[in-house]
Each structure stands twice: as C-alpha cells, then as structure tokens.
Amino acid sequence: xxxxxxxxxxxxxxxxxxxxxxxxxxxxxxxxxxxxxxxxxxxxxxxxxxxxxxxxxxxxxxxxxxxxxxxxxxxxxxxxxxxxxxxxxxxxxxxxxxxxxxxxxxxxxxxxxxxxxxxxxxxxxxxxxxxxxxxxxxxxxxxxxxxxxxxxxxxxxxxxxxxxxxxxxxxxxxxxxxxxxxxxxxxxxxxxxxxxxxxxxxxxxxxxxxxxxxxxxxxxxxxxxxxxxxxxxxxxxxxxxxxxxxxxxxxxxxxxxxxxxxxxxxxxxxxxxxxxxxxxxxxxxxxxxxxxxxxxxxxxxxxxxxxxx
Numbered sequence: 001x002x003x004x005x006x007x008x009x010x011x012x013x014x015x016x017x018x019x020x021x022x023x024x025x026x027x028x029x030x031x032x033x034x035x036x037x038x039x040x041x042x043x044x045x046x047x048x049x050x051x052x053x054x055x056x057x058x059x060x061x062x063x064x065x066x067x068x069x070x071x072x073x074x075x076x077x078x079x080x081x082x083x084x085x086x087x088x089x090x091x092x093x094x095x096x097x098x099x100x101x102x103x104x105x106x107x108x109x110x111x112x113x114x115x116x117x118x119x120x121x122x123x124x125x126x127x128x129x130x131x132x133x134x135x136x137x138x139x140x141x142x143x144x145x146x147x148x149x150x151x152x153x154x155x156x157x158x159x160x161x162x163x164x165x166x167x168x169x170x171x172x173x174x175x176x177x178x179x180x181x182x183x184x185x186x187x188x189x190x191x192x193x194x195x196x197x198x199x200x201x202x203x204x205x206x207x208x209x210x211x212x213x214x215x216x217x218x219x220x221x222x223x224x225x226x227x228x229x230x231x232x233x234x235x236x237x238x239x240x241x242x243x244x245x246x247x248x249x250x251x252x253x254x255x256x257x258x259x260x261x262x263x264x265x266x267x268x269x270x271x272x273x274x275x276x277x278x279x280x281x282x283x284x285x286x287x288x289x290x291x292x293x294x295x296x297x298x299x300x301x302x303x304x305x306x307x308x309x
Contacts, residue, residue, distance in 0.1 A: 013153040016100055017114035021122070024115075024298045044068050077125040077308060078142050078185050081113045083159075084194035084225075086133040086171035087246045090164050091195075092227060098160040105225050106167075108290040109193035110156045112223065112297040116191060119301070121149050128184070129155065132176045133168040142185060169247045171198035177209035181216040189219045189308065191301070193288075195231075196224050196271065197247075203270055207277045220283040221304055223297060224271065228289040232267065234260045 046055060046066035054068050089106040090097065097107055113129070120127040121144065128142040129152045140152060173194060180190065190213055198206075213220050229235045236256040243252045278285035286300045 013111070013114050013157045014118075014150075016111055017118040017153070020111065020115040020294045021118045021298070024295060024302075027295075077120075077123070077189060077305070078127075078187075079116075079120055079125060079189040079191060080128045080130060080139075080142070080180070080184050081116060081191045082130040082132055082177075082180060082193070083109050083113055084133070084171065084173055084192075084198075085131045085137060085159060085167060086198070087164070087167040087169045088171060088195055088197045089225070090167055091246065092230060093164070093246075097162075097164070103290050105195055105227065105290055107160050108288070109223075109225050110160050112225075112288070112294055113191075113193060114153060114156055115294055115298060116301055117149060117152060119298070119305075120144075121146070123305070127152075130180065131159070132173050134170040134172045136176050136179060137168075139180075139183070142188075169249075171247060173198055174202065174205045174209040177206075178212050181209075181212040181218065184218075187217045187219075189221070189304070191221045191223070193223045193225055195226055196274065203273055207274065210278065210281060210283055214281050214283065219304065219308060220278075220281075221300060222274075222278060222283055222285050223288050223300075224274075224286065225288045225290060227291065229291065232264065234263060 044067065046052075046068050050068065056067050059065075059067050083106075085106065089109065090104055092104055095102055095104040095107075097104060099107060100111060103111065117127055117129070124144055126142045126144040127148075128140045129138070130136060130140070131138040138155070140155075141148070177192070184190070196206075210220060210222070226232065234256040238255065238257045240253060240255050243254065244250070275285045277283075284300050284304055286296065288296055
C-alpha cells in the first residue's frame with residue numbers, strides 16, 4: 001500500500017484544502033476568531049540548528065538578533081477523522097469522483113476532511129484518519145507533523161481516484177465506532193463523515209455506538225453527508241424509475257412522485273431520532289448537503305474547537 005501511495009501526488013488535495021481554509025478564515029469576523037490559536041507568550045534566543053519557522057524577522061530587522069517566539073498551547077487536542085468509505089458514499093453515481101465543484105458524497109467528505117486536517121495542522125493539533133465500511137479499513141497513527149499530513153492527503157487522493165468497484169458494498173459502522181471508542185487516545189475529538197444509510201437499518205445500535213464514544217470521554221461531531229435534492233426530496237422527473245440499492249442490489253421500480261411524501265416521512269423520522277439522541281448526548285449533529293459548499297463543515301468544527309479550549 002505504501003508504494004502505491006508514494007506514486008500519487010497529494011498536491012490537488014492540499015491546494016484545495018488550503019483554499020477552503022483560507023477562504024473560510026478570511027471571511028470570519030476578527031473578534032470571534034481572535035485567540036483561536038496558540039497564544040504568544042514570550043521570546044527566547046535562537047539556537048543554531050533550530051527550525052527557523054518561528055523566528056520573529058521583524059524583531060531581527062530592529063535588533064539584528066535572532067529570537068524565537070514561544071507560544072502557550074491552548075489545548076492538547078487529538079482528533080480522529082472517520083470517513084464512511086462504503087459504496088453508497090459514491091452517490092450520485094453519475095458524478096465524477098474527485099470533482100471538487102460537483103462532488104458526490106465521498107468526494108465531498110474527502111475534501112471536507114482535508115480542510116479540517118489543514119486546520120488541525122495550522123493549530124499544531126495531532127490528527128489521525130480512519131476509513132470505515134464493514135470493517136475499519138484503515139486507521140493511522142495520531143501525529144501533527146507535515147510528513148503525516150502529506151501521507152494522509154495522499155491517502156485521501158487515492159480514495160477519490162479509485163474505481164467505484166473498489167468500494168465495499170456492505171456497511172456497518174456501528175460496531176466500528178464501538179471499536180474506535182476504545183482504540184484511540186482518551187478524550188479525543190472524533191469527527192465522523194457518513195451518509196447514515198447503515199444507521200437507518202439499525203438506528204438504536206448506531207446511537208449506542210455514539211453513547212460509547214461519549215462514555216469514553218470523547219467529543220464528537222457527526223457530519224451527515226447527503227444529496228438533499230435527490231436523497232431527501234426525491235427531485236426526479238415525473239416518470240417511472242428503477243432504483244437499485246448500491247450495497248444490497250435490491251431493485252425497486254417506482255415513480256418517485258408517488259412515494260415522495262411517505263418516503264420523506266420515514267427518512268425524516270429516522271434522522272430526527274439520531275439528531276435528538278445527539279442533542280441529549282451533547283454531540284454536534286450537522287446536516288451536510290453536498291451541493292452547499294464547505295462552510296457548513298468548518299463553522300461547526302470551528303466552534304467545537306473554540307468550546308474545547
């Protein structure tokens with residue numbers, strides 16, 4: 001796997017992530033953003049051989065001496081980003097995976113995760129990445145280095161480039177969240193990207209897995225990734241369609257306009273139950289329409305990070 005990753009450039013993921021983060025930060029009002037980083041404490045003399053990253057060059061221009069800025073870390077945050085990488089996340093299937101401007105669900109989740117990773121790196125927080133379908137397909141170490149960020153961006157690039165046939169058809173993330181709760185470092189921030197389609201089949205078990213994360217003292221943000229037009233509102237033409245479940249292969253021939261109201265009632269009931277449970281557990285539940293951009297991701301993350309200082 002490592003050799004394959006080394007042959008893939010992560011440049012486009014990094015570039016997009018930086019653009020998303022910089023655009024988001026430039027749009028924030030100065031006062032709520034003030035202090036959302038490590039705080040400057042004092043100076044110390046620069047020692048030969050140290051990194052020049054934190055040299056105060058303006059002070060050098062005035063004094064002709066090299067000084068390093070010392071910072072007071074606000075938190076010792078560790079964050080694990082978990083992405084549902086099952087086949088249903090490739091919907092809408094007619095959209096090219098990796099298309100930043102017209103994303104399917106997995107593409108949206110990947111770029112959103114990359115943006116959060118970029119913000120974590122800027123804050124010098126430690127981060128890890130997990131990919132989940134019916135098993136934990138991948139779980140990285142938790143680090144804060146640029147080489148670690150590069151490795152994860154390369155992995156994300158590979159994920160959105162791979163053929164749809166490479167995605168697993170089965171999804172069951174509830175037991176995987178139970179596993180994650182005990183496997184990662186205590187008191188971590190856990191960020192989950194999923195379309196909740198497996199949770200729809202066993203809502204109670206999924207809620208129990210979230211309870212386990214909270215019991216293990218983790219903070220949680222649940223990003224529900226979906227296409228609101230097609231998956232919630234069934235905005236299809238008034239004619240018969242053949243719908244095929246991407247994971248079970250079950251087929252249903254139906255006119256969407258005839259089932260729209262009942263369908264929305266069932267789906268809304270399921271997701272409202274999860275939303276209500278999240279509120280009770282103080283978990284941030286965020287609806288993420290893939291057609292609406294990335295501020296809907298970064299704003300909840302930003303305020304969660306503020307509350308954890």
